[in-house]
Amino acid sequence: MNILILGDSGFVGNVVNKTISKDNEFSLNYIDNFRVGEIDYRSVIEEKIEQNNIEVIVNCIAMANVDLCEENKEQCFQVNVDFVRVLADICKDKNIRLIHISSNAVYGGADYPYSENSIKKPVNYYGECKMMADDYIEKVLVDYAIVRPITVYGPKNKNERHNPVTFYIEKLMKGENINLVDDNYVNMLHVDDLALCLNKILKEKLKGSFNLSGDISECRYDLGYRICSVCGFPHNLIKKVSGSEFKTKAKRPYNTSFDNTKMKKTLKIKPKNLDNSILEIYKKMKNEKNN
Structure with a gap:
């Protein structure tokens, strides 16, 4: 082809x-x-x-x-x-x-x-x-x-841009505080x-x-909290803020999470487990940092 x-x-x-x-x-x-x-x-x-x-x-x-x-x-x-x-x-x-x-x-x-x-x-x-x-x-x-x-989301190579998971993990590994919105839900x-x-x-x-899409619908704050729980970072490094505090040119939709039934039934693909995937990404990033 x-x-x-x-x-x-x-x-x-x-x-x-x-x-x-x-x-x-x-x-x-x-x-x-x-x-x-x-x-x-x-x-x-x-x-x-x-x-x-x-x-x-x-x-x-x-x-x-x-x-x-x-x-x-x-x-x-x-x-x-x-x-x-x-x-x-x-x-x-x-x-x-x-x-x-x-x-x-x-x-x-x-x-x-x-x-x-x-x-x-x-x-x-x-x-x-x-x-x-x-x-x-x-x-x-x-x-x-x-x-x-x-x-x-997923693991990134050195020269690839961040996705939400790798970005948050990198910040948390440095002990940096992150402000994360409590709206804008996606799975x-x-x-x-x-x-x-x-x-x-x-x-x-x-x-x-x-x-x-995946199976779990979360806002950015929920994702950050999950990453802290899975990887063992202090939860006080993340702060919940309203999306209205971030002034943007374009309006963001509140929740565009998908019904992924067709993905599962027609394509026969079940989304990867989010917690396991986060842990794999963290271990990869931690290993790269130490080498």
Whole structure:
């Protein structure tokens, strides 16, 4: 299967790349060296398709900083909507399967947990744009998968950016205090579970939308408290604060936790145990610090 990955340098893109590259069934091609709007990306993509007989495109390109999207709506729309529409049109014209990485930001946060059939009601501009892109894909394509991974956590390599778990553990290992909000609930997804889901969707050519998450829905304060309990850090290092104390350009939804029934029944993937995963990550980070 000849696959073209768009945007493999981000966190999710890295997961996609590592997942697919391990499988001999997949022949991988990449485009990650252009910025949407700076070149004729349609020609670049079409040339890559023709040169490599591409059968599947995996799109990981996104402008995902929600505050920046609120400040620069034109660029957000260009990357998160216009680009995806062009991509969907290319896939339709050339009979190529599209796997598009979307977001839990398409949901409003009041009617949780969200299944694939839940109504989209985004509360910020980033979410609006992701919703418009999803809707267009569903309208023009038949052979597609929209993958919505919720907040992803897991072990990180030296040069990779932090996720909530690794960030909090690093702070706590240094004995630093952390202020954590008591809203913005999600049921985080382990990076290994995301990899398993993507592999299954690719190999079995599954279609439709897939909301991917773990089983435990928590706010950031609850997560921090859990990490202290599991790893043995003093609980007084974390302080509960209201999300209203953090002034942000973009509004955050209260709770976008997913109903992951489809993930379990269709993909047959059970989320990893959160406590065990946190302990594994802590042991890895502690070992790296001591060596």
